[in-house]
Amino acid sequence: MSDDQILANDQDAPEEEAYELNRxxxxxxxxxxxxxxxxxxxxLMEPLHAADIADLLEQINAFDRRRLxxxxxVEFDGEILSELDEAIREDVIVVxxxxxxxxxxxxxxxxxxxxxxxxxxxxQQEAILDALDDADRVVVEQALSxxxxxxxxxxxxxxxxAPEHWNVGQTIDFLxxxxxxxxxxxxxxxxxxxxxxxxxxxxxxxxxxxxxxxxQEIVEDSFRTIPVDxxxxxxxxxxxxxHLISAPVVDADDRLVGVITIDDAMAVLDEEHEEDILRLxxxxxxxxxxxxxxxxxxxxxxxxxxxxxxxLASLVIALFxxxxxxxxxxxxxxxxxASMGGNAGTQSxxxxxxxxxxxxxxxxNVWRVIRREVLVGLVNxxxxxxxxxxxxxxWFGSPMLGVVIGIAMVVNLVVAGLAGTVIPxxxxxxxxxxxxxxxxxxxTVTDVVGFFAFLGLAAVMLL
Amino acid sequence: MSDDQILANDQDAPEEEAYELNRxxxxxxxxxxxxxxxxxxxxLMEPLHAADIADLLEQINAFDRRRLxxxxxVEFDGEILSELDEAIREDVIVVxxxxxxxxxxxxxxxxxxxxxxxxxxxxQQEAILDALDDADRVVVEQALSxxxxxxxxxxxxxxxxAPEHWNVGQTIDFLxxxxxxxxxxxxxxxxxxxxxxxxxxxxxxxxxxxxxxxxQEIVEDSFRTIPVDxxxxxxxxxxxxxHLISAPVVDADDRLVGVITIDDAMAVLDEEHEEDILRLxxxxxxxxxxxxxxxxxxxxxxxxxxxxxxxLASLVIALFxxxxxxxxxxxxxxxxxASMGGNAGTQSxxxxxxxxxxxxxxxxNVWRVIRREVLVGLVNxxxxxxxxxxxxxxWFGSPMLGVVIGIAMVVNLVVAGLAGTVIPxxxxxxxxxxxxxxxxxxxTVTDVVGFFAFLGLAAVMLL
Numbered sequence: 001m002s003d004d005q006i007l008a009n010d011q012d013a014p015e016e017e018a019y020e021l022n023r024x025x026x027x028x029x030x031x032x033x034x035x036x037x038x039x040x041x042x043x044l045m046e047p048l049h050a051a052d053i054a055d056l057l058e059q060i061n062a063f064d065r066r067r068l069x070x071x072x073x074v075e076f077d078g079e080i081l082s083e084l085d086e087a088i089r090e091d092v093i094v095v096x097x098x099x100x101x102x103x104x105x106x107x108x109x110x111x112x113x114x115x116x117x118x119x120x121x122x123x124q125q126e127a128i129l130d131a132l133d134d135a136d137r138v139v140v141e142q143a144l145s146x147x148x149x150x151x152x153x154x155x156x157x158x159x160x161x162a163p164e165h166w167n168v169g170q171t172i173d174f175l176x177x178x179x180x181x182x183x184x185x186x187x188x189x190x191x192x193x194x195x196x197x198x199x200x201x202x203x204x205x206x207x208x209x210x211x212x213x214x215x216q217e218i219v220e221d222s223f224r225t226i227p228v229d230x231x232x233x234x235x236x237x238x239x240x241x242x243h244l245i246s247a248p249v250v251d252a253d254d255r256l257v258g259v260i261t262i263d264d265a266m267a268v269l270d271e272e273h274e275e276d277i278l279r280l281x282x283x284x285x286x287x288x289x290x291x292x293x294x295x296x297x298x299x300x301x302x303x304x305x306x307x308x309x310x311x312l313a314s315l316v317i318a319l320f321x322x323x324x325x326x327x328x329x330x331x332x333x334x335x336x337x338a339s340m341g342g343n344a345g346t347q348s349x350x351x352x353x354x355x356x357x358x359x360x361x362x363x364x365n366v367w368r369v370i371r372r373e374v375l376v377g378l379v380n381x382x383x384x385x386x387x388x389x390x391x392x393x394x395w396f397g398s399p400m401l402g403v404v405i406g407i408a409m410v411v412n413l414v415v416a417g418l419a420g421t422v423i424p425x426x427x428x429x430x431x432x433x434x435x436x437x438x439x440x441x442x443x444t445v446t447d448v449v450g451f452f453a454f455l456g457l458a459a460v461m462l463l
Numbered sequence: 464m465s466d467d468q469i470l471a472n473d474q475d476a477p478e479e480e481a482y483e484l485n486r487x488x489x490x491x492x493x494x495x496x497x498x499x500x501x502x503x504x505x506x507l508m509e510p511l512h513a514a515d516i517a518d519l520l521e522q523i524n525a526f527d528r529r530r531l532x533x534x535x536x537v538e539f540d541g542e543i544l545s546e547l548d549e550a551i552r553e554d555v556i557v558v559x560x561x562x563x564x565x566x567x568x569x570x571x572x573x574x575x576x577x578x579x580x581x582x583x584x585x586x587q588q589e590a591i592l593d594a595l596d597d598a599d600r601v602v603v604e605q606a607l608s609x610x611x612x613x614x615x616x617x618x619x620x621x622x623x624x625a626p627e628h629w630n631v632g633q634t635i636d637f638l639x640x641x642x643x644x645x646x647x648x649x650x651x652x653x654x655x656x657x658x659x660x661x662x663x664x665x666x667x668x669x670x671x672x673x674x675x676x677x678x679q680e681i682v683e684d685s686f687r688t689i690p691v692d693x694x695x696x697x698x699x700x701x702x703x704x705x706h707l708i709s710a711p712v713v714d715a716d717d718r719l720v721g722v723i724t725i726d727d728a729m730a731v732l733d734e735e736h737e738e739d740i741l742r743l744x745x746x747x748x749x750x751x752x753x754x755x756x757x758x759x760x761x762x763x764x765x766x767x768x769x770x771x772x773x774x775l776a777s778l779v780i781a782l783f784x785x786x787x788x789x790x791x792x793x794x795x796x797x798x799x800x801a802s803m804g805g806n807a808g809t810q811s812x813x814x815x816x817x818x819x820x821x822x823x824x825x826x827x828n829v830w831r832v833i834r835r836e837v838l839v840g841l842v843n844x845x846x847x848x849x850x851x852x853x854x855x856x857x858w859f860g861s862p863m864l865g866v867v868i869g870i871a872m873v874v875n876l877v878v879a880g881l882a883g884t885v886i887p888x889x890x891x892x893x894x895x896x897x898x899x900x901x902x903x904x905x906x907t908v909t910d911v912v913g914f915f916a917f918l919g920l921a922a923v924m925l926l
Contacts, residue, residue, distance in 0.1 A: 018697040019704060023826040049685075051704045059828040160667075175670040185667045186649050186708070203666035204623075204648045207638040222512075234481045240733055241482060241514045243726050245649075263706050266729045270703055273736035274817060280740065281813030282806065288818050288828070292835055296842045299810050303843055306806045307850065310799040317795045324787075324794050331787050331794035332780045335801065335910075336773040343745065343769045347762050350744035354737065355751050363486040365522040365751070372755055379759045380766055387770065447798075 021055055029056065033068045041071055054083035058289045062091065069095045078104035082112045086119045087289040093124055102131030109183065110136060111156045111264065114143040118153065151235050152228040154268065155249045155258030158182035162215060164190040164198050169211030171201070184261060189248050190215055197248040197256045199223050225250045228257055232268045237359070239265035276357060279435040280350065282306070305440045313338065313447035320455035323463060329396045330458050333388075333405055337454045340384060341412035341446030348373045348420025349438045356428050357435070370421045377417030381410035404461055408454035412446055419445040484518055492519065496531045504534055517546035520555065521752045532558045541567035545575045549582045550752040556587055565594030572646065573599060574619045574727065577606040581616070614698050615691045617731065618712045618721030621645035625678060627653040627661050632674030634664070647724060652711050653678055660711040660719045662686050688713045691720055695731045700822070702728035739820060742898040743813060745769070768903045776801065776910035783918035786926060792859045793921050796851075796868055800917045803847060804875035804909030811836045811883025812901045819891050820898070833884045840880030844873035867924055871917035875909060882908040 025044070032041040045053060057065050057080070069076060069092060076096060081104055084092060093101060105113060105128050113132070117125050117140065129137055139157055146152025160181060162171045171188055175181065187200040199219035209218050222242055226235055226249045238244065239262055249258040278284065282302030290298070317324070317334070324331050352369070355361035361369055385406035392402035423441045424434035488507070495504040508516060520528050520543070532539060532555060539559060544567055547555060556564060568576060568591050576595070580588050580603065592600055602620055609615025623644060625634045634651055638644065650663040662682035672681050685705055689698055689712045701707060702725055712721040741747065745765030753761070780787070780797070787793050815832070818824035824832060848869035855865035886904045887897035 181671040208644040339773040
């Protein structure tokens with residue numbers, strides 16, 4: 001493609017491509033790396049946000065990535081590291097010179113260091129911990145003592161508090177004279193004498209209120225505390241459900257131990273969704289930057305499960321070999337029944353899995369939802385039964401074949417609605433992630449029922 | 464289930480069920496509605512957040528919902544309305560007495576009113592607009608003049624600005640003496656004389672800085688403006704990518720017109736993800752609260768597309784009727800090849816669709832990704848070819864059948880990797896949402912190729 005064409009493409013780019021890395025910019029960076037021009041590279045990278053630099057590193061190949069990092073040298077900062085996809089983070093750390101790595105990590109906030117360390121192997125963890133000064137290392141090690149994916153890992157420990165009996169003036173004077181305040185904070189947390197949070201006040205409200213007003217009178221309604229061992233997915237849910245901006249984290253005795261801010265909760269929400277989408281498709285933790293062998297390994301189990309499912313379905317077909325031998329049209333039509341059932345089942349199960357994740361499918365409405373899914377399956381089943389019945393009659397000239405495929409279609413779509421709801425709910429009850437396992441079970445049911453209903457009816461009605 | 468059992472269940476409830484509506488609480492609310500005890504109902508609802516009340520209304524049936532709202536009367540506030548799922552919002556508005564509705568809406572911030580109005584029919588929109596006082600109505604009508612799902616609809620118009628040459632002291636004095644400040648704000652936006660934003664300062668930094676320091680010296684690095692017509696999905700992406708807490712919105716002349724805060728961006732991110740998951744499963748805009756007829760209608764098109772796909776695959780099978788008649792084992796095994804291809808294709812396409820959404824799959828790496836997917840398909844294909852070859856030999860005692868199914872498996876898994884990447888990328892290029900349409904195309908390809916390869920090879924090699 002010539003340069004002109006690339007330019008034309010860029011100008012025609014639809015609105016959706018806002019924030020996408022520009023292909024020409026990437027090419028310019030790679031050219032600077034090719035000719036080993038460090039100043040040019042630094043100039044080109046300077047306007048990019050660390051998150052965009054991380055994306056760039058993910059999109060180029062391993063060879064270019066290594067050369068780029070070596071040329072970029074000391075400019076490589078900690079934020080890039082914390083934005084990088086886990087899959088290539090380790091590779092990057094290996095390439096970084098120890099002093100660059102140490103400097104990069106020292107710039108980071110403690111919660112970002114924790115996030116970085118979690119996914120690394122032991123020796124790399126040590127290298128990074130050693131780079132921190134003592135105070136930071138203690139904070140990071142404490143955070144790592146909380147369970148993985150818990151609020152304790154997510155929180156920052158720097159908090160701004162005020163005694164609950166203070167008024168606006170006292171609080172402002174305290175903030176104005178404080179030696180050091182966190183980089184980012186949006187609330188002042190009110191604590192009782194035992195350091196238990198009892199409310200919070202936004203900085204905006206503080207600014208807008210007369211000095212004499214007690215803090216108690218301007219606390220936010222949305223105040224909620226988060227237990228330090230709560231799952232990070234639930235933390236993200238709480239932020240989204242209750243429109244929290246930040247929330248105090250408390251230990252088992254309700255004492256304040258840290259604070260979680262909405263930007264971290266948003267990142268978790270994003271990851272959880274990503275995980276759900278990939279799990280529903282049987283992809284596990286996949287990412288574009290994984291190596292072929294890792295990706296193959298991640299996808300293999302799901303395909304293996306599917307193979308078992310498919311063989312089960314084949315065993316059902318094998319029961320009816322004689323019937324098929326006597327009437328080959330059955331072999332032609334049977335995948336249609338199974339496929340429609342599989343799709344309808346996937347629809348129901350996806351809605352159910354999402355509703356479970358958003359806590360909208362509960363004991364209070366589960367029976368109504370099941371009834372609804374079965375009804376939807378019945379209505380769509382009847383419509384497609386008529387269509388397929390007609391296809392059967394026209395294509396193969398056999399009204400009875402039309403009736404058989406029609407009935408099988410209704411049966412399979414009703415079963416799909418039922419299985420697509422009951423299976424995820426049951427998996428959730430027994431503590432298995434419904435996003436991960438529902439698909440295989442539901443497809444097995446719709447394949448087996450689809451083939452059995454169609455071929456069984458054919459055996460009874462056609463022969 | 465007895466009361467004791469319910470209690471026991473609650474105590475055993477795993478951590479995941481934090482924030483889920485308690486079944487007993489729902490039952491208590493419904494009992495209060497049953498006996499028409501308004502005081503008891505109000506007492507029970509009082510501790511619930513508006514978002515939880517909305518969830519409760521979504522989870523009970525239409526009859527109970529109507530009775531509850533009637534009994535709850537004037538306590539029903541605007542926030543509940545704005546938390547409600549669109550599917551039942553209209554039903555609820557119809558039930559509300561006009562004066563309750565008017566009062567509820569008046570309490571809301573202008574951006575929440577806009578969000579509420581967007582999805583309503585004309586007469587209901589009018590009713591709500593009439594309830595607002597003149598100033599608010601003008602603001603809401605202006606917001607509605609921006610395109611749907613744009614930054615203009617998402618932003619709030621109340622902003623806090625300071626001339627860019629001010630210092631910390633001037634800004635604090637201004638804030639302390641301001642007549643009215645927005646309910647929620649986290650930054651002071653610096654503007655030039657033409658009201659173009661040039662940076663922003665967090666309230667925390669403002670508090671931490673000496674009075675004489677110029678604002679310019681404490682502006683945030685993360686400063687970015689959002690064009691007023693930008694798609695809300697891109698807005699959410701920018702917040703997540705660049706860790707923004709709030710961002711000024713500008714018109715075509717770069718003048719400040721409003722501000723978007725991260726809580727609204729998080730809600731959009733959540734909706735966009737939800738939409739992607741449901742679209743990938745062919746469910747459209749489905750929700751648990753939709754009526755059976757609406758759900759049936761939403762799911763029908765995807766099933767209809769799948770029927771066409773399945774019939775296409777059947778036409779391929781029909782080409783080989785004679786082959787199947789001569790060797791019925793083929794009918795038994797052929798769904799396995801198609802099913803494995805379909806699953807592998809779904810894996811590839813899901814990864815591709817997600818990577819497109821997160822702007823990680825671009826012109827810079829598309830060829831590398833395609834090559835990788837094909838390789839993954841090849842490796843998994845070879846493994847499953849061996850397994851299925853053995854199954855074919857053991858089950859049917861025909862080594863040649865084993866070879867046929869093995870080759871067909873490799874071919875179909877390679878094609879699945881190719882189609883699963885190329886199809887979403889191509890759809891994106893021509894402006895079709897890949898989440899919505901990729902599934903049908905990829906399955907068609909893997910079904911057709913799977914049946915054709917398996918039966919075609921069988922025709923050549925077995926007969």
